[in-house]
Amino acid sequence: MAWHDDQARRDELYRDPYPLYERARRAEGLLYVPEFDAWLVARDRDVREVLLRAGDFSSANSLLPDVPLSEAALGVLPRGFGPRPTVVSADAEAHRRLRAPLNRGLS
Structure with missing residues (x-):
């Protein structure tokens, strides 16, 4: 963003x-x-x-932070705490793959 x-x-x-x-x-x-x-x-x-x-x-940036991250947060995130794909933030094939287990409950 x-x-x-x-x-x-x-x-x-x-x-x-x-x-x-x-x-x-x-x-x-x-x-x-x-x-x-x-x-x-x-x-x-x-x-x-x-x-x-x-x-x-695209929904790819829908879960990005709304505020700039602090230097401390930017130092920690690269150690494995970064964004992960979710149904909300995935597009196309990744969205279909992540949604597949949920389809029955959402239908």
Whole structure:
């Protein structure tokens, strides 16, 4: 996730995201949020569209930290505490493989 210089704007969105959610519901199509370098998908039909367009949209960074990591954390993570693939953060074949054991309970 690319971090922009506008930390105050990001802090404001964390404190009160509801105006952004309202804007997303009124927007035609998907809403890009530059402060988070991400797309906000607010309506059911848009969620369905995104799920059908795996080549255009990815879940790969969905579990990355929302805040910059401290030097201490960055020093520890390479020792085996880094991100692991999950159903939420995997795309395509990796997603299908991770979801397979869950399918029966989700159907």
